[in-house]
Amino acid sequence: MAAVLTSHMVLSSAHAKCPTRVCKTDSKNRIATPDGLGSLKTVGMLRMKSSPVPVGRLVITKASGTEGGLPSSITSSGKGMNLVFVGAEVGPWSKTGGLGDVLGGLPPALAALGHRVMTVCPRYDQYADAWDTNVLVEIRVGDRVETVRFFHCYKRGVDRVFVDHPLFLERVWGKTGSKIYGPVTGIDYGDNQLRFSLMCQAALEAPRALSLNNNPYFSGPYGEDVIFIANDWHSALVPCYLKANYQSRGLYKNARAVFCIHNTLYQGRYSYSDFRLLNLPEEMKASFDFMDGYKKPVVGRKIDWMKAGILEADRVLTVSPYYAEEIGSSVAKGVELDKIINRTGITGIINGMDVQEWNPSTDKFIDVKYDAAT
Numbered sequence: 001m002a003a004v005l006t007s008h009m010v011l012s013s014a015h016a017k018c019p020t021r022v023c024k025t026d027s028k029n030r031i032a033t034p035d036g037l038g039s040l041k042t043v044g045m046l047r048m049k050s051s052p053v054p055v056g057r058l059v060i061t062k063a064s065g066t067e068g069g070l071p072s073s074i075t076s077s078g079k080g081m082n083l084v085f086v087g088a089e090v091g092p093w094s095k096t097g098g099l100g101d102v103l104g105g106l107p108p109a110l111a112a113l114g115h116r117v118m119t120v121c122p123r124y125d126q127y128a129d130a131w132d133t134n135v136l137v138e139i140r141v142g143d144r145v146e147t148v149r150f151f152h153c154y155k156r157g158v159d160r161v162f163v164d165h166p167l168f169l170e171r172v173w174g175k176t177g178s179k180i181y182g183p184v185t186g187i188d189y190g191d192n193q194l195r196f197s198l199m200c201q202a203a204l205e206a207p208r209a210l211s212l213n214n215n216p217y218f219s220g221p222y223g224e225d226v227i228f229i230a231n232d233w234h235s236a237l238v239p240c241y242l243k244a245n246y247q248s249r250g251l252y253k254n255a256r257a258v259f260c261i262h263n264t265l266y267q268g269r270y271s272y273s274d275f276r277l278l279n280l281p282e283e284m285k286a287s288f289d290f291m292d293g294y295k296k297p298v299v300g301r302k303i304d305w306m307k308a309g310i311l312e313a314d315r316v317l318t319v320s321p322y323y324a325e326e327i328g329s330s331v332a333k334g335v336e337l338d339k340i341i342n343r344t345g346i347t348g349i350i351n352g353m354d355v356q357e358w359n360p361s362t363d364k365f366i367d368v369k370y371d372a373a374t
Contacts, residue, residue: 080115082226083107086203088180088196088234090121090160091357093130094172096180098319098351099232099262105354111157116218120203122195123162124172124180129153130162135209139201141194142277148202154214156356161210163202167195192234193270193277200237203228204246228257233268236309237278240287243312244280259313261306261346264327264335268305271298287311292336307340316346324348 089095091104107117123130130151138147149164171189172179182188189195207222230238239257246252269292275285290304310316318324325348327334328341361371 080113082207082222083110083115083117083229084203084207084222084226085117085119085229085231086200086235086238087119087121087231088199090119093127093160093162094121094124094180101354101357102262102319102351103231105357106352107158108156108354109352114217116159116215116222117157118159118161118206118212118222120161120163120199120206122168122199123151123164124168125174126169127151127153127162129155130160132164133210137202137205137209139198139205140279141198141201142279146198148198150202150206150210152210152212154212157215159210159212159214161206163199165198167191167198193268193274196234196268197237197278200230200235201241201245203235203238204241204252224252225254226252228255229260230257230309230313231260232262233266233306233309236268236305237280238309239312239314240278240280240284240308244284256314257312258315258317259309261310261316261318261327264306264333264337267307267335267337269297269302270305272301272303275303284308284312290336304337307337310337310340310344313344316341316344318346318348320350321348 087103089100091100111117130153133150151162213219287308288303290302324346
């Protein structure tokens with residue numbers, strides 16, 4: 001059972017309350033949040049009903065030939081959509097490769113198009129530009145309840161939210177480029193399932209719990225009419241928890257989850273018995289069930305986070321049309337997920353480039369600066 005613990009001030013006292021329909025407080029000022037099970041099978045029109053500022057409407061249409069009511073297009077009108085990116089890395093604060101670049105550069109581009117955009121990532125270091133929001137959330141992880149804090153900064157039109165917990169900060173502090181996933185390259189932390197389960201659940205609380213007022217066009221909580229964009233296996237539980245813990249209780253009814261694959265080589269495969277650590281209903285176990293011929297992490301039956309993210313998301317994306325075709329073309333190129341990908345369908349959207357980050361006229365790592373006129 002998760003709960004939001006609010007201090008006397010939440011960024012701006014004028015917007016310190018959660019939407020009435022999701023808040024139930026007790027004598028300790030705890031805001032009750034759901035812990036149930038269920039599944040959303042139909043996709044229809046989304047309307048931004050609870051947003052603090054009118055943001056138009058979202059329409060998801062079903063493609064012919066798709067399975068399970070998977071949407072083929074998302075069209076926005078009015079002032080844009082509420083978008084929440086979730087990932088283990090976000091540049092420039094934390095980055096080991098392309099995942100950090102995407103979460104660093106794509107959100108500002110979408111914000112410039114008129115959308116309200118948030119990123120949620122672990123707080124691996126003492127980021128000088130991110131401030132404590134004084135909002136705490138209690139989250140059930142494995143057999144215990146953990147408390148996380150949210151830190152926040154507003155940069156280039158994007159709300160950058162960081163999940164603060166010792167599982168992140170104490171492990172990685174000062175070594176963001178090399179210790180995000182393990183003590184050394186190629187070796188994972190033994191409790192990565194708990195770490196990223198914590199991140200996913202915190203990300204689902206952020207739009208409801210945080211009142212953010214830096215954006216000149218939007219203010220207050222994002223509310224429940226949002227689209228979550230989960231990236232790679234670390235955030236694959238976002239669509240799972242969204243269905244099981246929220247939509248089964250009537251919360252986030254209009255929310256949708258998109259799962260974006262950056263690299264099928266890393267899928268989050270663990271012992272089949274570890275499913276119990278995720279606190280998900282037994283009905284969802286089939287989405288994780290996986291068999292391969294490898295001996296790691298254990299011999300035989302396993303759970304596969306990426307497989308579950310693909311099956312439970314409303315839409316599956318990847319980083320280019322070519323990669324979308326490639327990972328569905330064979331067992332080897334899809335790393336045993338090719339049949340799952342072909343069953344659900346996948347859309348490839350080619351990666352862009354952040355011209356502020358990759359600008360040879362200002363790049364601090366280039367000794368001799370240059371531009372098109374040089």
